[in-house]
Amino acid sequence: MQTQTVKIVVTGPFNAGKTELIRSVSEIEVVNTEKKVTSESEKVKNSTTVAMDFGRITVDNDLVLFLFGTPGQKRFDFMWEILSEGMLGFIVLVDSTRPETFREARGILETFRAYAPTPYIVVANKQDLADAWSLEDIRVALRLDPAIKLLPCTAKKKSSVKTVLLELLYAILEELDSTKS
Amino acid sequence: MALKGNLRDFSIIQVLNLINLAKKTGALYIESSSKSAKLIFREGKLVYATTGMDAVPLIKIMARSKLIPSSAAASLSERYRTLNDMELGITLINSGYLTQDQIFTGIADFFKDILRGLFTLTEGLFNFEADEQPPSTSIPLRMALEDIIIEGSRQAHEHEDLKNEIPSLDVALKFAERPGVNIRDIKLNAEEWRVISYVNPKNSIKQIATAAKLNDFQIRRVVYNLLQAGLVEMIRLNSPVASAPPHAIPARNPIEQRNLVNRVIDRIKTI
Incomplete structure (x- = not known):
C-alpha cells in the first residue's frame, strides 16, 4: 500500500523561529538550505532559510506528516504559494519580542489565507523571554479575530511545539465537524 | 556623460x-x-x-x-x-x-x-x-x-x-461576515465605493484596479482602508465565499478525513 502524506506549513517573518520549531519535533535532521545573511537589516542571526525547511514525523506504516517552513524574507515570497499547495493547515509564527515584525506577520497571514482556506493558528514564540509581548497585546497588534487560536510557545522546547501541533490538528477537526454539520 | x-x-x-x-x-x-x-x-x-x-x-x-x-x-x-x-x-x-x-x-x-x-x-x-x-x-x-x-x-x-500589508494583487476580496453592519451606513469616498462595487471572489485586486482605473499604489491604499475597516477580507481567487473545507487531506470522505487527522493527533501525543 502506498504511503499517504500530509503537510503542515510553518510560516512567519524572518527570525520568528520556524526552523527551530520544526527541528524540535522532526524525527529526521531538518533538511534546510541555510545561507549566510548579508543584508544589514537581517543580521539578527548569522544564517537564514532561503529555500525551505523540511521536517518529518512518521505517523504509522501508511501515513507520514511533513512539516515545511517557509523562508522568512519577503524576497522569497514566490515560494509561499508553492508551499501552501495541499497543506492540511498552517501555523503563523511570530517573535513575541519583535513588535516591528507584527505588521509583516499580519501580511503573511493574509497572503496564506488567500492562497489556501485551510485552518490555521497563530503562535507567539519566545514567550520565555523577558521582553516578550503578552498574548492579549499580540492579538490586538495582529488584529486577530477572537475565534482564531493564539498560543504561547517556546520553539526550542519539544513539549511546547507538541501542544502547538495538537492545537492546530484540533482546529482542523473542528473545521471538519463544522463542514459536516 | x-x-x-x-x-x-x-x-x-x-x-x-x-x-x-x-x-x-x-x-x-x-x-x-x-x-x-x-x-x-x-x-x-x-x-x-x-x-x-x-x-x-x-x-x-x-x-x-x-x-x-x-x-x-x-x-x-x-x-x-x-x-x-x-x-x-x-x-x-x-x-x-x-x-x-x-x-x-x-x-x-x-x-x-x-x-x-x-x-x-x-x-x-x-x-x-x-x-x-x-x-x-x-x-x-x-x-x-x-x-x-x-x-x-x-x-x-x-x-x-x-x-508589506498587501503583497500580492493576484488575490480576490470578499465582504467580511459582520452581522449587523450595513455597508450603506458606512461613509466611503468615491474611490472606495468604486472598489466595493467590484468586490467578488472572482475578481482579483489587479482586475478591480483596472476596472476602477486605479494604479497599484491607489488600489493598495483603498483595499488597505477597507481591510482596516473590517469590510472586506482577502481570499484566494475564485474560492467560494463560504470558508471551504480543508481540501488538502488525502482522503475522500469526512469519516476517512477525521480518521486520518486523529491518527496524526495520536502520533503527536506520543512525541
Whole structure:
C-alpha cells in the first residue's frame, strides 16, 4: 500500500523561529538550505532559510506528516504559494519580542489565507523571554479575530511545539465537524 | 556623460533630487512597460512635462484642473485651433477667461499629476539628455521640485508599507461576515465605493484596479482602508465565499478525513 502524506506549513517573518520549531519535533535532521545573511537589516542571526525547511514525523506504516517552513524574507515570497499547495493547515509564527515584525506577520497571514482556506493558528514564540509581548497585546497588534487560536510557545522546547501541533490538528477537526454539520 | 539607468536601481525621487541639486538643464525620458513620460528642466526647475511623447494641449490641461468646464473645452479648442499654447494663454488672459495665476496653477497641477504617476514606478529606463529645451511655444513655467520630491518620498514610503500589508494583487476580496453592519451606513469616498462595487471572489485586486482605473499604489491604499475597516477580507481567487473545507487531506470522505487527522493527533501525543 502506498504511503499517504500530509503537510503542515510553518510560516512567519524572518527570525520568528520556524526552523527551530520544526527541528524540535522532526524525527529526521531538518533538511534546510541555510545561507549566510548579508543584508544589514537581517543580521539578527548569522544564517537564514532561503529555500525551505523540511521536517518529518512518521505517523504509522501508511501515513507520514511533513512539516515545511517557509523562508522568512519577503524576497522569497514566490515560494509561499508553492508551499501552501495541499497543506492540511498552517501555523503563523511570530517573535513575541519583535513588535516591528507584527505588521509583516499580519501580511503573511493574509497572503496564506488567500492562497489556501485551510485552518490555521497563530503562535507567539519566545514567550520565555523577558521582553516578550503578552498574548492579549499580540492579538490586538495582529488584529486577530477572537475565534482564531493564539498560543504561547517556546520553539526550542519539544513539549511546547507538541501542544502547538495538537492545537492546530484540533482546529482542523473542528473545521471538519463544522463542514459536516 | 549620459545620465541613464533603470528605476529599479535609482528611484525617480533620486533622479529628480539629482537634477534639482545639480541644477541640470535638459530632458528626462522615462520609459516603463506601463507608461512613458518626458520632463524638461531648466537649471533644476521643471519647465515642461508630458506623458507619452505628445504634448497635451493647454485647453485640455485647464479642463483637467477644472479651470475650464469640460463642456466648454471642445468649443474653445475648435475656436482657437490655430493658436499655440503661448498664444492661447495670452488670448485667454486678455479675454478675461482666466488669469495668469490660474494658468500657471493649472499647468503646475498637471506637472505634479504626471510626477505622482511616476512615483509608483519601480522599474523602467530613464535617460537624461542635457541641454534639450522645451518647445518654444510652451508656457514658460518654472516649477521648483523640493515640495514634490518630499511628497514623492513620503508616497514611496507609504507604498512600501502598503506592499508589506498587501503583497500580492493576484488575490480576490470578499465582504467580511459582520452581522449587523450595513455597508450603506458606512461613509466611503468615491474611490472606495468604486472598489466595493467590484468586490467578488472572482475578481482579483489587479482586475478591480483596472476596472476602477486605479494604479497599484491607489488600489493598495483603498483595499488597505477597507481591510482596516473590517469590510472586506482577502481570499484566494475564485474560492467560494463560504470558508471551504480543508481540501488538502488525502482522503475522500469526512469519516476517512477525521480518521486520518486523529491518527496524526495520536502520533503527536506520543512525541
